[in-house]
Amino acid sequence: MPTKFSQSASALNTLAPRLLDWFETDGRHDLPWQQHQTDT
Incomplete structure (x- = not known):
């Protein structure tokens, strides 16, 4: 069963x-x- 963390990582x-x-x-x-940026 997927955990909330693994679902979030998958979404990211x-x-x-x-x-x-x-x-x-x-x-x-x-x-x-x-x-x-230029060197000035």
Whole structure:
């Protein structure tokens, strides 16, 4: 019988790849903390 923890881990294992795919195509990539810092 699955435990609540194993069900949560399974849900995260399926959510993470879908979330990363979404971010790659539709996520915001222009936020200030995501920009490369230049040496000044």
